[in-house]
Amino acid sequence: MFVIAALDARQPGVTHSDDWNGFGQQTTGSGTSTYESAVVEPENIIDFSTRFKYQTAFYQLFHLATLTGIARAATTAIAERVAARTRTFSHGNAPTYRHEPQIQQIVGEVSAAAHAAEAIALHAAEPAQWAYEAAFSEDVDEEKRANIAAETASAQGQISSTSLVVAATAKIFDALGASGVSRDWDLDRFWRNARTVSSHNPTVFKAKVVGDHEINGTEPIYVWAIGTSDDAKEETA
Template identity: 55%
Template sequence: MNQLTQPAPFPATSAVDYESLAARFRPIFKRIAEGALQRERTRALPYEQIGWLKAAGFGAVRVPLEYGGGGASLPQLARLLIELAEADSALPQALRGHFAFVEDRLNAAPGASRDAWLERFVAGDLVGNAWTEVGDVKIGDVITRVSRDGDRWVVNGRKYYSTGSIFADWIDVYARRDDGLDVIAAVSTHQPGVGHRDDWDGFGQRTTGSGTSTFENAVVEEAHIIDFATRFKYQTAFYQLVLIAVIAGTGRAIVRDVAEEVRNRKRVYSHGNAAAVRDDAQVQQVVGEIAARVYAAEATAWRAAEAVQRAYDTHFGEDREAEHDANVHAELETAKAQVAVAQLVLPAATDLFNALGASGTSEQKLLDRHWRNARTAASHNPLIYKERIIGNWEINGTEPPYVWQIGAGKPAQEQRAAG
């Protein structure tokens, strides 16, 4: 057994009472929900709503209590994100990069740099995401560069899928330094060298603030250039956990909306089963099955969050083998959860129309948004590859990949020559 002394973990991350913590944010979630349909209809970005969350300290819920944060565990964070996703599924996804950067700083070595970041989070600073490049970039390569410019460091490049960056104070930029080292550059958005375009054209999650981020000689402090090799090991599991929460929260919104639609529906069919739709046994069955599916999805998300919490906890222990095993477990648990939650919520997003008439398809109601949003969130990490990874583990004990990339593959003729 390989043992290595590690810093003690931040204490009491599971001692916070969830209901007390959630009570701080539920009034804000309610206000966010009130305008969600209109934002969806007009594709209005939730700047104001993000501001409400910042002011309430939502971005610091994982920061330890002694630093002024919420002291939440990862399962508690997942539950909060599910509640927020029920209000508006775009918002937890817009904050996905922020919470990942917070998690990385929580795993960082103790010191002034880590403490400074925790203080920024408590002050309300948010961090966006800029990792993916599109176009001719090949798998394993990165075009964005961090370079010396006299006595300063600058970032140059273009990123897409930079979800949440348009709302952020900092951007977590995946780049390559001139010496070939892959790094994370935490770039301040409050400078002229950083630009954003809300040009995400997906049919779902349209108000996440995703799109293109550009960096033209954007200055980054040397202390904010982080060796990517030191990134927290369960990062892929964590990123996936946020999307699982997004989908499960979307499921809760489906239950809410279909129950309300049925409750208020006046017209009935002559071949129905009751004088009021709300009393129709077959309609009740449809809603009951949807609610059961969403219950299972939410329970699955909580279990996956517990596995990610174990990966966090073992990082601070002395048993490297236990940490390794916890990281493997977190990857597999979140992979299974992704598949299961998608297969539970996506059918629910369709079945809700079985409880309604043709009026349920009205553009004014936009009930189709739930399927579009869940389908989009479920497409970020293809389900088919997650299923293969799970199967390969179960059959052969093959460990899952901890970091993966997307990019241009080899041309067909080059593949044939290599074969």
């Protein structure tokens, strides 16, 4: 039986290390926690099966919202930089940079990606709401259908948003030329953050889950974890 063990994080024997060294999402909160003879009170040992079944889908909605925020912030930043730019190119198409139709196109594409990411996030939230309501319906079949829909929608959303936002945040450099890579502007933070938040939960596995469900009707894995498998331990023993 899997259980949740909740404990006092400030008690002796519990150490938290701020050792996240990713190139993006510096405030992710990821890091290493070490437990040495830490105490777990009996009332804080919880049967994992009692947790709400759509929890993974619900948590992933935060990643979708984060990707949306990154894309919207990138749109604002690139539009402001283009509008303020006074230098232009002799082989361009307009006398001022802000009126260059090709540059306007790039900004429009980044804006459209942000719009789509927001729509995807909102759409993915709908089956999660259904799953929440179905949990109180006492209809086992409906709850199962709702949980499948919530998990599938969140996975589809991340697959789509990752492609959109990572590409869009890389595209901003096409609109600004060499000056766009200035460390003072730090515009690469948008791409780094989008790439990092999308790497926490690899979309290749999410795509596989969605594809398996579409082809074979296989239920998604509602709760998954990361760690060293027993097979890997045997190989390295």
